[in-house]
Amino acid sequence: MPLWVEFDWLRQAVLNDPVLQQVIRRVGPANEPMGPYTVVNGNLIHKGRLVLPKGSNLVQKILGECHTTPSGGHSGGLRTLKRVAGNFYWVGMKADVLKMVAECDICQRQKYQATKPSGLLQPLPIPELVWEDVSLDFIVGLPKSRGFDVIMVVVDRLSKYSHFILHKHPFNAKGVAENFIKEIVRLHGVPRQPPVLTNFVLGETKVAAVGLELSDRDEVLRHLKYNLQRAQNSMTKYANGRRKNMKFQVGDLVGSMAYKLQIPKGSKIHHVFHVSLIKWAVGAGHALQEIPRGLDADFIMGFEPHKVLSTRIKRMGTNDKLEVLISWKDKATEEATWEDAKEREAQFPHFTLEDKANLKGEGIVRVLEDHPKPNVKFVYTRRHKNPV
Known part of the structure; x- marks a missing residue:
């Protein structure tokens, strides 16, 4: 007992x-x-x-x-x-x-906190002039048309005037900058330094048509700023109703919603965090942990493709996507992973997938000639229905 x-x-x-x-x-x-x-x-x-x-x-x-x-x-x-x-x-x-x-x-x-997220919405200031402040984004994954499969979208934040610029994948910062200068700066000047638009003064010009155009332009700009301000106020009120304002007394405040923290020496992460990523530590028994592996050194990708072991076609909705089984340099064969063929080809342009893969067969999964076939022990067969 x-x-x-x-x-x-x-x-x-x-x-x-x-x-x-x-x-x-x-x-x-x-x-x-x-x-x-x-x-x-x-x-x-x-x-x-x-x-x-x-x-x-x-x-x-x-x-x-x-x-x-x-x-x-x-x-x-x-x-x-x-x-x-x-x-x-x-x-x-x-x-x-x-x-x-x-x-x-x-x-x-x-554990996460089952409460409202911290940090109130901080809308961007409304620009004073057109093409003073722009937003830039990319639409990727499009079917190719004349060799182009990426659209760069540039939008003026005040007038909402937009440019849609064609790109080819893969693209780099140099190509984006060249197209930006060719299509945006050529027409509207450098953002933050746009052409100065002075306000129209009655009687400044003797041409009635020009005076009317300038007056209408100023009226349009006033309406744009007024409507944008109303939209911002509405969005801020709606968003802040689902958030809470969190303030910390200790530490340096950076901006209105970020704090500078004291982090372990030698870590390679930035020391400024948004208030939504910080919460109070209750109690005094918190021991500082060691820096996680990978954060104590420079962020260098330690993976380099070595060989393609196999390929397969994966159905994604109504589309088929080619995936390759890649073994990585200085890594065990067991650590080989299935990767998207297009993404790996763009990330490692000098590693040509077609040259590395000696394929045979026309099935969904293609096996290399020098790769051993798996030992199949069980095969599924559909049970035949008895005739009625």
Whole structure:
């Protein structure tokens, strides 16, 4: 029969506790129940649960067993309290359990907060002039047309006038800059330094048509700014209704929604974080961890393709996508991964997939001649239906 080896120590701790000793004396040698308390086999019981001294080391062991072990599973405060209260009781048990769960370092690091995200919406300022501030984005993954499969979209943030510029994949910063100068700067000047548009003054020109055009232009700009401001106010009100404003007293504030943090020396990550990525650390038992592997050195891609082992056609909706099984240089064959053929060809232009792959067969998965075929043990066959 299993025995709890700490029973003797627990009895001695109860006897040394003045509050519990007073309860035992009230129960008396006749073992008459005093409210919820009774004495069973020399142990003080509270409603069928073993009573522990409040400040004993056994309380911390039980809290750890019911919360941090695999059976505890780092459950929430109420679930951990229910697990503890099933067998044990001490004065202030609920407060101790909730405090321990709130200060758990693993829970704070790994669990998300089921609350509104931090950080209010910060809309960009409305430009004063056309082509003073532009946005740029790319539409990729298009079917090729005359060799082009990418569209660069440049939009003036004030007038919403747009340019759609053709590109070929892969493209680099030099090609984007050349097309930007050719199609945007040539027509509208350099952003942040656009042609100056002075406000029209009545009587400035003697040509009535020119005066009317300039007056209409100024009126259009006023309407644009007014409507953009209304849209920003509406979006800000709607977005901030689902967010909360979080302020931290310690640390340097960068802008209005970012903070500069003290991070371990030697790390290669930026030390400024948005307020939505920061939360208060409860308790004082937070040990600084070592820098994760990969963040203590320069970010250099350590993967280089070595050989194509196989190919396959993967159905993505109504389209077929070619994937290749690539073994990487200085990596084991077991670490070979399936990669998109077009993406790898764009990322490693000097590694020609067609030259590396000696394919045979016309099936969905093509196997290389020098690659051993898998040992097939079981083959699925459809069961024939009995004729009616």
